[in-house]
Amino acid sequence: MSKTSLKYGSKTLSIDLQAQVLAANAPDILPDPKEEIDRALANPIASPTLAGIVAPGERVVIITSDITRYTGSEIYLPLLIAELNRCGIPDHAMEIVIALGIHRKQTAEEHQKILGPLYGRITVHDHECDDPEQLVDLGQTSSGLPVQINRRVMAADRIIVTGTIGLHYFAGFGGGRKSLVPGVASRTTCMATHFAIFNPPEQGGRNAKACTGNLDGNPVHVAILEAAKRIKPDFVLNTVLTADKQIVQVFCGELEQAHLAGCEVAQKLYTAPLKQRADLAIVSCGGHPKDINFIQAHKALDYGVQAVRQGGTVILLAACPDGFGNATFFDWFNYEDLNIFEKALRDRYEINGQTAWSTLSKARAWRVILISGFNSEQTEKMGMEKANDLDDALQMAYKQLPENPNIVIIPDGGTLLPVIKAATKT
Numbered sequence: 001m002s003k004t005s006l007k008y009g010s011k012t013l014s015i016d017l018q019a020q021v022l023a024a025n026a027p028d029i030l031p032d033p034k035e036e037i038d039r040a041l042a043n044p045i046a047s048p049t050l051a052g053i054v055a056p057g058e059r060v061v062i063i064t065s066d067i068t069r070y071t072g073s074e075i076y077l078p079l080l081i082a083e084l085n086r087c088g089i090p091d092h093a094m095e096i097v098i099a100l101g102i103h104r105k106q107t108a109e110e111h112q113k114i115l116g117p118l119y120g121r122i123t124v125h126d127h128e129c130d131d132p133e134q135l136v137d138l139g140q141t142s143s144g145l146p147v148q149i150n151r152r153v154m155a156a157d158r159i160i161v162t163g164t165i166g167l168h169y170f171a172g173f174g175g176g177r178k179s180l181v182p183g184v185a186s187r188t189t190c191m192a193t194h195f196a197i198f199n200p201p202e203q204g205g206r207n208a209k210a211c212t213g214n215l216d217g218n219p220v221h222v223a224i225l226e227a228a229k230r231i232k233p234d235f236v237l238n239t240v241l242t243a244d245k246q247i248v249q250v251f252c253g254e255l256e257q258a259h260l261a262g263c264e265v266a267q268k269l270y271t272a273p274l275k276q277r278a279d280l281a282i283v284s285c286g287g288h289p290k291d292i293n294f295i296q297a298h299k300a301l302d303y304g305v306q307a308v309r310q311g312g313t314v315i316l317l318a319a320c321p322d323g324f325g326n327a328t329f330f331d332w333f334n335y336e337d338l339n340i341f342e343k344a345l346r347d348r349y350e351i352n353g354q355t356a357w358s359t360l361s362k363a364r365a366w367r368v369i370l371i372s373g374f375n376s377e378q379t380e381k382m383g384m385e386k387a388n389d390l391d392d393a394l395q396m397a398y399k400q401l402p403e404n405p406n407i408v409i410i411p412d413g414g415t416l417l418p419v420i421k422a423a424t425k426t
Contacts, residue, residue, distance in 0.1 A: 004409050006390075007287025008371070009319030013390055015282065019407035022272040022307065024243040024416050033072070033247045037079045040237065045253030045261055050160075053234050056088030058157035062096045063179050066103055067110040068289050068296050071164035072239045072247050074116025080162070080237060081118060091122055097153055099163070099183025100127040102190055102326070102351060125152060129187045141226045145193060148186035149231055159233040161255065165240050165262040167270050167417050169302040169358075170197045170206075172215040175238045176259025177228035182351075189227065194351045196223045201346060212303060212417050213267060215260075225256065240265045243286065243412035273421040277309040279405035280397055282390075283413035284317040290414035291318040293325030294372070294382075295355050300413030302358065305366050307408050307418035313367040313401060315393045316384075316413075320372045325352075332356035333381045338364065359383065367400065369393045 004021055006013045031039075042049060054060060062080065065071050077096070084094060096115065098106055105126045112119040127150050128134040136154045138147040153159060163183075165175035182190035196219040197210045209217045236258045240248045248269065251262040283304035285291035290300065297318035304314055324330050329352040335341035338361060345353050362368065363383025370384040371393055379386040387393035398405075410416055 004411060006282070006284040006317055006409070006411055008284065008317045009291060009321060010288050011319075012287075013317070015390060015409065017282075017407060017409065019282070019409045020274075020278075021409045021411065022274070022416060022418055024272065024412055025269050026242045027248060030242070030246055030248065033075050034079060036247055036250050037076050037237075040250035040252040041079070041083055043252075044235070044258065045251060046257035047235060047253035050083055050235060051087050054084060054087045054089055054158050058089065058093065059155075060084060060089055060094045060158045060160060061153050061156035062094065062160045062162060063099050063153065063184055064096060064114060064162045065164065065179065065183070066098050066100050066106055067113060068103060068292055069164060069166075069174070070241070070245050070289060071162065072241060072245070073114050073162065075247070076162065076237060076239065076250070077115060078117055080160070081122060094122055095152065095156075096122055096124045097150060097184060098124065098126045099179045100129065101182035101185070102129050102187055127184045129185065129190065135186050138230045141223070141230070143223065143226070145223055145227055146186075146188055147181075147227045147230045148189050149180070150184040153184050153231065158235075159231065161233045161236045163238055165238050165251070165259065165266045166415060167212050167266070167299075167303065169212050169299050170194075170210045171220045171224060172211070172213060172218045173259075173263045173266060175262060176236060176255060177221075177225045180228040180231050180233060181224045185227070190351060191349050193223045193227060194220065194354060195349045196220045197354060198342075198346065204342065212306075213271065215263065228255065238262050240269065242269070243415045270415055271417045271419045274307055274408070274418050275421070276406070277420060278307055278312065278408040279309065279401050280313045280315070280407045281305070281307045281410060282315045282317075282407070283410045285414040286412040288319070288321075291320055293322040294318065294320050294359075294374075295325030295329060295352065296414070297372075298355050298359055300410075301362060301368065303417045304410055304413045305362050306420075307410065308366055310365055311367070313369065313397045315369045315371065315387070315390075315397060317371045317390070320374065323373075328352050329356055330378070330381070333360065333383075356382075367397075369396055
């Protein structure tokens with residue numbers, strides 16, 4: 001028996017169980033964060049340094065992520081601002097825009113966490129996806145996708161994009177272009193880019209290439225990247241983090257090339273091999289903020305089921321103190337038939353509806369036992385079973401498991417993708 005720690009919101013739980021524990025890879029030695037950020041700024045990929053891009057008298061907008069995804073912003077933003085100061089850009093000529101996409105606005109406390117020591121020094125604004133007065137229309141992409149972007153961003157002389165690179169369940173990877181679209185795009189643009197997850201209506205279903213860890217031929221990635229390039233960002237700074245949120249490497253430079261370099265590192269860090277699919281996976285999202293709401297927690301479910309045989313069981317620990325994460329999310333579960341659900345999404349697409357559809361699809365293919373702040377009625381409406389705690393969940397799970405079940409534990413389910421790799425014959 002081995003004891004494993006599992007994060008649940010701001011708490012840490014412990015489980016004693018004979019099981020394989022899947023963990024993200026991490027270097028034996030991590031760099032000094034400041035030195036690594038300075039190194040990346042001085043050695044950008046496919047781009048001049050900031051000194052060769054910005055000039056005194058220009059206004060600079062820096063885009064960074066909201067509280068739902070930790071990026072290391074309180075570390076890198078002060079260093080980025082200091083570099084821009086050295087380039088002749090004073091504090092009053094800079095603004096930070098939080099890339100909310102369609103997420104809720106941030107509280108003052110959340111702004112403080114994101115900006116760290118810069119809070120109160122550099123002006124910060126939350127993106128507004130639904131206010132036409134705050135948006136600029138950049139026309140359409142080659143596929144007819146409308147590109148409507150934050151007016152404040154487009155009014156700047158220079159645009160710097162920051163964030164972190166991790167797995168994403170249908171865009172392949174986060175970071176890079178996603179900080180722009182959907183980060184600072186209109187709701188209409190957000191919906192249109194994400195709709196690319198679906199195959200044409202006559203084929204139906206989800207495009208197989210719109211999946212975790214894949215950019216090659218991924219229609220969502222292609223749509224987002226083309227839209228993001230319309231904005232003409234000048235520079236990107238992306239971190240790659242360990243599962244416990246320490247900086248592994250920083251990538252600066254041109255939007256696409258710096259992001260691709262970061263994705264290579266993230267792929268190695270965030271995938272874990274499995275010889276065969278398990279009967280049961282016990283999955284923690286990784287704690288706050290990865291389980292701040294169910295829309296965020298769903299990522300851990302999407303990755304975690306990859307470790308389990310069809311019809312097997314997943315126990316998901318997701319505190320969800322912010323509830324579902326969007327007011328429209330739960331209403332989509334009124335569609336109980338998946339085919340009717342998909343048709344409704346095609347007729348009236350919403351990103352949150354897509355996440356709901358994806359959740360229900362998995363709940364029908366696997367048995368999902370959820371430990372969360374939701375009540376039994378809410379949990380069952382989403383196709384899952386309510387457990388009061390981990391002991392309760394295990395008792396429920398064992399009733400339908402085979403004797404001597406194959407079990408895996410995934411402590412950082414919001415970060416890690418299990419990949420089945422059968423042993424090769426020699």
